[in-house]
Amino acid sequence: MDKSNRVAVLFGGSSAExxxxxxxxxxxxxxxxxxxxxxxxxxxxERDIISLKDEKPDLAFIVLHGVGGEDGTIQGALEFLGIPYTGSGVLGSALCMDKVRTKMLFQSAGLPTAPFRVIHSSNKADICAETILTELGGKVFFKPAHEGSSIGMTSADNQESFMAALETALEYDDTVLVESFIAGKEFTVAMLDGEALPVIQIRVPERFYDYQAKYFSKSTEYLCPAPIDAQLTEQIQSIAKTAFQTLNGQGWGRVDIMMNDEEELFLLEVNTVPGMTEKSLVPMAAKASGLDFDNLLSRIMQAGGL
Structure with missing residues (x-):
């Protein structure tokens, strides 16, 4: 990469993340x-995106999480301005940010994912919690359809906790994904320019991998490479790569996967602008593959055309 190139790092934004x-x-x-x-x-x-054109950047490095930055909105604006950018394009970003469309595409592609239902704020009065709990195995997981970083996510296993979890999720989005709760091992696979990096296993004592566990807990364990055999590693990486391609992911990203006690794999979601903090998973996987943080940034920019 030519270091004389001018790079705008887009971060902050106005989302919940x-x-x-x-x-x-x-x-x-x-x-x-x-x-x-x-x-x-x-x-x-803090600044009108149109003013970015005046800065004459050769590339925009997108580090905006959530709505407005990871959903195709900023990508479309940058294309309108003629500014190259890192990561997935408009379509891939929009699809991956929409958890409901993500699940539908997983299903249509024959990829493994947990059974689910969709609830909209407009029809929540018609919801029968007991019926959905029974259909989805007795314990469920709520996810706002367009949020990341586990914001608004809650589990439920009875009618009271179901309705409370629904209200929590609806605080963040008018559309809520409700899926079967998968108990077992959690894995994540970082994607970089078409390559699946080493698999990471996440261990969270006595709770799911929520916002607190991701960014602030000192008890969350990250095992990289994951302590699994070569065959399972290859299987997880293959599913992650296919999922990323199915959703039109490009450049870099991260795919989250669960494995239940019967060793069945279930895709959770795809992140097109994963966290890049010191506790983040993509830099961890890159390091395990021999790529330090600064060289990881260079690879991401090269994939973005710089």
Whole structure:
């Protein structure tokens, strides 16, 4: 990469994940500056995106998490402005950000994913919690359809907790994904320019991998490479790669997968702008493959056309 190129690091934004984006973006900006890149910060929540054109960047490094940054919106704006950018395009970003469409595409492609139902705020009064709980195995997981970082996610196993979890999820989105709760081992696979990096296993004592466990818990364990045999590693990486391609993912990203006690694999979701904090998983996987943080940034930019 030519270090004379000017790179705009887009982070912050106005989504519910702003705080994490600020941490991720600062880490990316620091890494680029450390490598001698002519990089500068740009927060779309504080400056009109149209003004980015005046800065004459050769590339926009997108580190915006959530709505407005990871859903195709900023990607479309950058294409309109004629500014190349990192990561997935408009379609891939929009599909991966929409958990309901993601699940539908997984199903249509024959990829393994947990059974689910969709609830909209407009029809919540018609919902029968007991029926859905029975259909989905007795315990379910609620996810706002367009949020990341496990924001608004809650589990439920009875009518009271079901309705409480639904209300929590609806605080963040008008559409909620309800899926069967998969108990077992959690894995994640970072994708980089068409390559699946080493598998990471996540261990969270006595709770699921929620916002607190992701960014602040000191008890969450990350095993990289995951302590699994070569055959299972290859299977997980293959499913992750297919899932990423199915959703039109490009450049870099991360695919989350669960394995139940019967060793069946279930795709959870695909992230097109994963966290890049010091506790984040993509840098961890890159390091396990021999790629340090600064070189990871360089690879992401190269995949973005720089």
């Amino acid at each position: 702003r705080d994490i984006s600020l941490m991720s973006g600062q880490a990316v900006l620091n890494g680029l500056l450390r490598s001698g890149v002519d990089a500068f910060a740009f927060d779309p929540a």
